[in-house]
Amino acid sequence: MGVQDHDRSAAAGFDASRLSRLDEHLQGYVDRGHLPCYHVQVVRHGEVAYSAYGGMRDIASSSPTTVDTLYRIYSMTKPVTSVAAMMLVERGLLRLDDPVATYLPAYADQRVYVGGQAAAAVTRPAAGPMRVRHLLTHTSGLTYGFLRVHPTDEVMRTAGFEIGVPAGMDLAEATDAMGAFPLRFDPGTSWNYSVATDVLGRVVEVVSGRSLDEFFRTEIFEPLAMDETAFHAVDADRLATLYHGAGGSAPTPLDALGAAALKPPTYLSGGGGLVSSMDDYTRFARMLLGHGELDGVRLLGNRTVDFMATNHLPGGADLGSFGIPLYAETPFNGVGFGLGFSVMLDPTAAGYPTSPGEYGWGGMASTVFWVDPAEDLTTVFMTQQMPSNGYPLRTELRQLVYAALVD
Numbered sequence: 001m002g003v004q005d006h007d008r009s010a011a012a013g014f015d016a017s018r019l020s021r022l023d024e025h026l027q028g029y030v031d032r033g034h035l036p037c038y039h040v041q042v043v044r045h046g047e048v049a050y051s052a053y054g055g056m057r058d059i060a061s062s063s064p065t066t067v068d069t070l071y072r073i074y075s076m077t078k079p080v081t082s083v084a085a086m087m088l089v090e091r092g093l094l095r096l097d098d099p100v101a102t103y104l105p106a107y108a109d110q111r112v113y114v115g116g117q118a119a120a121a122v123t124r125p126a127a128g129p130m131r132v133r134h135l136l137t138h139t140s141g142l143t144y145g146f147l148r149v150h151p152t153d154e155v156m157r158t159a160g161f162e163i164g165v166p167a168g169m170d171l172a173e174a175t176d177a178m179g180a181f182p183l184r185f186d187p188g189t190s191w192n193y194s195v196a197t198d199v200l201g202r203v204v205e206v207v208s209g210r211s212l213d214e215f216f217r218t219e220i221f222e223p224l225a226m227d228e229t230a231f232h233a234v235d236a237d238r239l240a241t242l243y244h245g246a247g248g249s250a251p252t253p254l255d256a257l258g259a260a261a262l263k264p265p266t267y268l269s270g271g272g273g274l275v276s277s278m279d280d281y282t283r284f285a286r287m288l289l290g291h292g293e294l295d296g297v298r299l300l301g302n303r304t305v306d307f308m309a310t311n312h313l314p315g316g317a318d319l320g321s322f323g324i325p326l327y328a329e330t331p332f333n334g335v336g337f338g339l340g341f342s343v344m345l346d347p348t349a350a351g352y353p354t355s356p357g358e359y360g361w362g363g364m365a366s367t368v369f370w371v372d373p374a375e376d377l378t379t380v381f382m383t384q385q386m387p388s389n390g391y392p393l394r395t396e397l398r399q400l401v402y403a404a405l406v407d
Contacts, residue, residue: 012049013407014042022400023052030055034391036243036251037065039278039382042401043286044375050404051278055383058241059251070228070239071382072261073281074272074363078197080284081270082136082340084204084215086304094207096136096339099129100199103206106179107199112141113182118154127186134187135200136339137312141183142194147326152184161195163257163364164267171212171268175202184324191313191323191337201270212268223297224287226280232264233275240383242365246390254386272364278382281369285360285378289371309359309371311336311343318345326389352395353402368394375405 029035037055088094101108111123134140145156160166233239242258243251292300319332334349341359360370
């Protein structure tokens, strides 16, 4: 269902009929049985230019998607944790070049994988310390167990770290255990998507002296009036069901994995643990677009946000040349990485229309957001389907949004 004021869309520089293609396109996925639900919201010049939602929050019970549906945002938690860390940097309590071991001793004598099978990996001492900036930029050498492309991934899975962590572990215990795993490469020498932001969340706890959920609540969510964002669903009845679907298959419920969001977790994952709503995450994105400020509330200085949204890969490299792709079909050409976000360097190389300097990230259940300072625009997309590369939704959304801009 599209919710659109044509005059407001026009005032924001959009062709209203072209914006309505968003709803038509996404509803097509639902009608074909390829996607359970969706909600997309575009804000420009501080006004909601377009908002549309459809499909079923829960297919089995025929519960429709509503404007206040709650979603597991998974890795869209990472920008929140990155903002938290930079708030501590601004206060002089944390420095980007600090060794992680300053705060987490388990990271003092790390070793790098050289060869051999995961069960008997050959390692060597790391060439240098892992630093806070490496956590923010995913250049730490850490990995994810679910990636399944390298022996270091298998080391994590064997220890019980795949999508989550072993049952009963809290953030302190889990990140200490992660510090003993071999790194895929020396810190700072490549980019690999990883548990680095979970480790960063633990650094936030140690430096602030507060649990991650408490820091988020008091320093970010309450100031921004993000009342429906937490490490579990604040209203279980409004939480969308988590599904698996790709390649034209019908969405299949992932009940066991999805149930984790129904109660406060033992493990506070700064890399993927939050549940949020469209309105809440749009407020977070608008704070970033406002260079750290929204509705008179300032979380970060404008220069800090600009610094975060700048490519921090060595020599200005893009992920296509410096990084290890998440998937073979997504080499990230033309895309760099800042302090917590991907950063668009060259839309031509990336292969879709957007602006240089656009930044954002997505989540495991196919959610995505981006901030485009050049166009004074934010876009947030919510759904609940894994894997995130099951359909080319993110590229298609950008094409549809930018095709509707006509000013």
